[in-house]
Amino acid sequence: MKLAPLKIGNLQSKLPIIQGGMGIGVSLSKLAAAVANEGGIGTISGVQIGFKDPEFETDSEKANIKALKNEIAKAKELAPEGIIAVNLMVALSNYDDMVKAAVDGGADIIVSGAGIPSRLPELVQGRKCKLIPIVSSGKAAKIICKRWKSRYNYLPDGIIVEGPDAGGHLGFSMDQLIEGGNKDLETIVKETIEIVRPFEEEDKKIPIIAAGGIFDGSDIAKFLQLGASGVQMGTRFIATEECDASKAYKNEFINCKKGDIQLTQSPVGMPGRAIRNKFLSKISDERKNISKCYNCLSKCNPATTLYCISEALLNAVKGNTKEGLIFTGTNGYKIEKIVSVKELMQHLKREVGEGM
Incomplete structure (x- = not known):
């Protein structure tokens, strides 16, 4: 059909x-x-x-x-x-x-x-x-x-x-x-x-x-x-x-396993789904210092937020995937x-x- x-x-x-x-x-x-x-x-x-x-x-x-x-x-x-x-x-x-x-x-x-x-x-x-x-x-x-x-x-x-x-x-x-x-x-x-x-x-x-x-x-x-x-x-x-x-970003999905995908809390108070990496492990233990606020999201307070979501997403897309946030749908691990x-x-x- x-x-x-x-x-x-x-x-x-x-x-x-x-x-x-x-x-x-x-x-x-x-x-x-x-x-x-x-x-x-x-x-x-x-x-x-x-x-x-x-x-x-x-x-x-x-x-x-x-x-x-x-x-x-x-x-x-x-x-x-x-x-x-x-x-x-x-x-x-x-x-x-x-x-x-x-x-x-x-x-x-x-x-x-x-x-x-x-x-x-x-x-x-x-x-x-x-x-x-x-x-x-x-x-x-x-x-x-x-x-x-x-x-x-x-x-x-x-x-x-x-x-x-x-x-x-x-x-x-x-x-x-x-x-x-x-x-x-x-x-x-x-x-x-x-x-x-x-x-x-x-x-x-x-x-x-x-x-x-x-x-x-x-x-x-x-x-x-x-x-x-x-x-x-x-x-x-x-x-x-x-x-x-970047190609490095794409390769994170190819190398991803089902157990590598987890839920995380976004700085704007909404949950998200991302690939587990060094960055996610760090923010689960301690708050990252924010040196600059890009004023990107109205609900984000740089004084209390766990991390800067702009910085995290930019690191990932540029290829610094270990220090960045990589959002994915639940089936991202299926990409070969x-x-x-x-x-x-x-x-x-x-x-x-x-x-x-």
């Missing part, structure tokens, strides 16, 4: 696959464009995206805005017919400015999670950019639909439902994740589809996209059969030739080799055919 296109408003990707936004610097223009050229939706992560800019150390906000526009332009040049999204966390200190920069830069879609993006329609008012919030429950999806409809007469152009097996910051408490009290992705997806359906209008369908732990074609097939319109995959795209991270995005997408399509 062939995969049906994913329709996001008047946009249509040939394949119902969104590449997840991964920061810092893991998914930039090169990866996003490669995915878009293969018929998926490529996503640039806007988190501390200006880290290569000479001004980053002195004015990170200015560097980030400039770099975001540049990365969108590069992606558009590399994939002129493709769909390019930008992932922006609500928890960013300069969230409003980054959303406006993404729209000004020509992003086709804004994907937004790590909080409820209550004001997102207001920030892009009058522009063509599509809006996709990320939620971890049907309840959160309902809140967003009600608020956006009542305040802005606007409904989401799609909703990404992210389950507990995702990488990066997770929308569940640490207790839920450890004790297994959280619902699995299948349950959350089905609940969200039922909750969102009454909000849909004749000319406004709201596709539900499943995310979190989706690794292969059989996973994609399963969620499409459950009623999802597409999937988002992040970790699986890390070990690709086009991924913007580095392949091209084209090879991966073709492989996934074959697997979907077998799974359906």
